Amino acid sequence: MPGIRALIVDDSAVMRKIVERTLRQGGVDMEIVAEAGNGEEGLALLRRQTFDLILCDINMPGMDGLGMLQQMQAENLARQVPVVMITTESSESHVRSALMYGAQAYIRKPFTPEQIQERVLPLMIGA
Amino acid sequence: MALDPAIARAMHRVVAAPLLAANPAQALDAAVQEVFERMLGIPDVEFPEGALVVSSAISPLVPPLIADVEILMGAPKDSSEACPSPAQPMGWQETVSAILGFAGKLSGSCTMSAEPEAVAVMAWHLLSPPLSQRHPTMRDPHTRDLEENSSGVCEWPHRGPYRLDGTLLDAFGEICNMIAGGWKNWMLGLDSGCALSVPTIVSGSDYELHPVGDRLLVERTYHFCGHRMLLAIRCAAADDIL
Secondary structure, eight states, rough: OEEEEEEEOOOOOHHHHHHHHHHHHHOOOEEEEEEEEEEHHEEEEEEEOSSSEEEEEESSSOOOOOHHHHHHHHHSSSTTEEEEEEEEEOOHHHHHHHHHHHHEEEEHHHHOOHHHHHHHHHHHHOO | OOHHHHHOOOOOOOOSOOOOOSSSSHHOOOOOHIIIIIIIIIOOOOTTTTTOOOOOSSSOOOHHHHHEEEHHTOOOTTTTTTOOOOOTTOOSSEEEEEEEEESSSSEEEEEEEEOHHHHHHHHHHHSSSSGGGGGGGGGGGHHHHHHHHHHHHHSOOOOOOOOOHHHHHHHHHHHHHHHHHHHHHHEEEEEEOEEEEEEEEEEEEEEOOOOOOOOEEEEEEETTTEEEEEEEEEEEEOOOTT
């Protein structure tokens, strides 16, 4: 698998680094990792660059993760790119909304490295 | 509207994990243990002081809940007594508190307080990869012996002065965020009627927090790696929740 271009959207810089580290430890070869602190910043990057994987939190100041997914659909952005939600929110409505707005996987924080690998690696192989 | 089977299967994987907790204190214990074990690599969090308080400051909660918790913990508290500040526990010189808000079916706050070094220890564990995944040549030579001789759980290599910078406080806030989210999930299960705010960090000494209108208070002191932290959940709730 060649190096991928990943976008990590989370208001916590620490959590962005942990997600990146966990993916690298799980064998995901990442050539580029772009970071955004909320949905607006994520959309701005998506309008300018192409990514192979998007990892996104839900609760963020400004535009949240679900808002970003909705806007991606509205603008037809990154239609073929796998989106994985990584969030503390695990209520039925959040999961349902995220999946209906185009997320392919949903991981609840706190997560284990194994969970990240189980949910993300198949998406990369299928991409 | 019928749910797409693929979405239903994906939902099951996510939401089947948490079960509803028997009471708010057990939910808090479960949330803390889950975060410390999965994210910090500290499986042994202790709560030897049993410092739990359940109070109905304004109007009574479901009475059996309070009775059960008091019996369980042996630490009943007069519900008419004013709630103490969770930010400055007795004997703590300086604290750092992460505060997160609940809004909706549960409304109130989750406050996690600790002394600065405890905050640094927690953040260090969150930010450090597990020992098994660190390459020996990448380790700090000053701490290598300590790491190799330790159980691999509670090593804290830094000695001397340290500074709580933005990264450590960010990590502390994230830990509180995951605990609060976990507590909410244990309490409400699949219910979606409660939103979480982003964390706010307060630090210093000689300050108090004054939440308004809370009906439930759960306070718990946890010990880890020779340090301690205090977690306080204060909230009001729709009558059918608690």
